[in-house]
Amino acid sequence: MQSLILIVVPDGLCVTVIQGQDDWGVTYTSTKICAVKGSTVEIHCSYRYPSRINGPDTKVENAFWFIEKKNVENVYLKDDPRYSGRVQYDRDEIKNDxxxxxxxxxxxxxAVYKFRFITNHPNAYTGEPGVTLSVTDLKVSRSSSSSYLQCHSSRYLPDHTSYIWYKNGQKIKEDTSPYVDFSSDSADSYSCAVKGCGGFPSPSVYAPKLPSVSVSPSAEIVEGSSVTLTCSSDANPAAKYTWYKENEDSPKASGQIFTISNVTAEHSGNYYCEAQNTRGRHNSTLHLTVVADRSSSGAGKLVAAGTITVVLLAVILLAVFLWIRKKRASRDSSEPGERADNREQRQPEEQGDLQYASIRFSNQADPLYYNMRPAQPLRHTEQREDVEYVTVKFNSARTAPRTRGRGGGADPAALYSTVNKSR
Structure with missing residues (x-):
């Protein structure tokens, strides 16, 4: 015999269903569950079966959850890729959970979810009528009137739906109106739920919390480098971020991250980030200090010092050179006689290879003779290559010339020849 027992709980919608035949049964703690998109839901379930059937012990060989759809084959959750990684049901054989x-x-x-188990006997049991799960994207937003919040969903909600409002987690209102008047205190948070699904309220909406600001790099900010300012705040709806510099009206940037490239000393100062949404706004300040690039300035000083040293050394060397040249010119102009004497004194030393011959013919009857002696060397500066000259001198004679006779007498006219030749 099959029986069905309903136990009604105070909200009028959550029930305990026990369905069984003799000692067979599946228990669902609720046949209707509402949940919000993105949340997690647990459908509590237990089952029972007779320990023995006609002698042998009863053992559960398989158990699973499935979705039953009209004109469609049952969908087993663990085999459906849409549920991959999102479902879990670890059967506890001791507690039959x-x-x-x-x-x-x-x-x-x-959908409607049902549990089914199969034993070692030719018996399988499915819990009926199953659990109806309704997933909604219930959320709170600011209405066209700035002093009201609205609870709504993209799924259809009947006109007689009752809404429950929560302020800072505490129930403050239950009404068929989806609107609530909210306080001006931006620190308060609000959420809503549909009656019958009070355990699954919408995400709370609240103004941005005090923003957290940071700077990277956190060490000294050196001129010429880049710096990144970051701002974050917990808020729902999500906050929008704007960056300002103190004493400047125009915003410097928008977004959580503000990057300054090639910073200079002018970028030093206080910056504050403002986080804002429909519920309110908050801001936080940080101080940015930009220092000079010490390594670059030191290198610049060394380069400048080196340049000055090189220039100064060049000037000194040029002055010394001009002084020596001037002194030498002055000495040469003041001692011309000495240079001439020196030239004459050096002349014999500088002449080395020059020779000349003197040949003298006498009109006397003496034998012919000649004298040859090394010529005095000329000064190197006065030497001429391949220069030849001859000096011929004739002595006049009143007597007519005569030829040399047998007696070996000399020509009455004396001829002198001097030949100088350079080597």
Whole structure:
């Protein structure tokens, strides 16, 4: 015999279902569950079966969750790629627990879920009627009127739906109106839920928390380098970020990250980041100090010092050279006689290879003779290569010339010849 027992809990929607035949049964703690998109849901379940059937012990050989759809073959969750990595049901044979957990809920997860187990006997049991899961993207947003918040979903919600409002996690209102008047205190957070699914409220909305600001690199900021300022804040809806520099009206940048390239001393000062959403705004300040590039300035000084030294040394060498040249010119102009004497004194030493011959013919009856002696060398500067000259001198004679006779007498006219030749 099959029986169905319903236990109604205070909210009027959550029930415990026990369905069984003799000692067979599956228990769901709720037949209807509402959940918000992106959240995690647990569908609690337990089962039972007779320990023995006609003698042999009963053992569960397989158990699984599936989705039953009309005119479509049953979809087993662990075999469906849409649920890959998102479902978990570890069967506990001692407690006969069959709880299903689904993470990162999607609207497409809305369906009726059923548990089924198979034993070593020719028996299989499916828990009916299953659990209906409704996934909604319930959220809170600011209405066209700035003093109201609205609870809504992209899925259809009946007109008679009742909404529950929470402020800082505490229930403050339950009404069929999806609107609530919120306080001006931006530190308060608000969320909503649909009655019957109070355990799954929408994500809370709140103003940005005090932003956290940082600078990279965190060490000294050197001129010519790059610096990155970062700002972050916990907020829902997500905050928008704007960067300002103190005493300047125009914003410097927008977004969480503000990068300054090739920084200079003018970039020093206070910067503050403002995080803002529909619920309010907050800002935080940081101080940026830019220092001179010490390594570059030191190198510049060394280069300048080296340049000055080289120039100074060149000037000194030029002055010494001019002084020596001037002194030498002055000495040469003041001692011309001495240079001439020196030239004459050096002349014999500088003449080396020059020779000349003197040949003298006498009109006397003496035998012919000649004298040859080394010529005095000429000064090197006065030497001429391949120069020849001859000096011929004739002595006049009143008597007519005569030829040399047998007696060996000399020509009455004396002829003198001097030949100088350079080698």
């Amino acid at each position: 069959c709880t299903l957990r689904i993470t990162d809920l999607r609207e497409s997860d809305s």
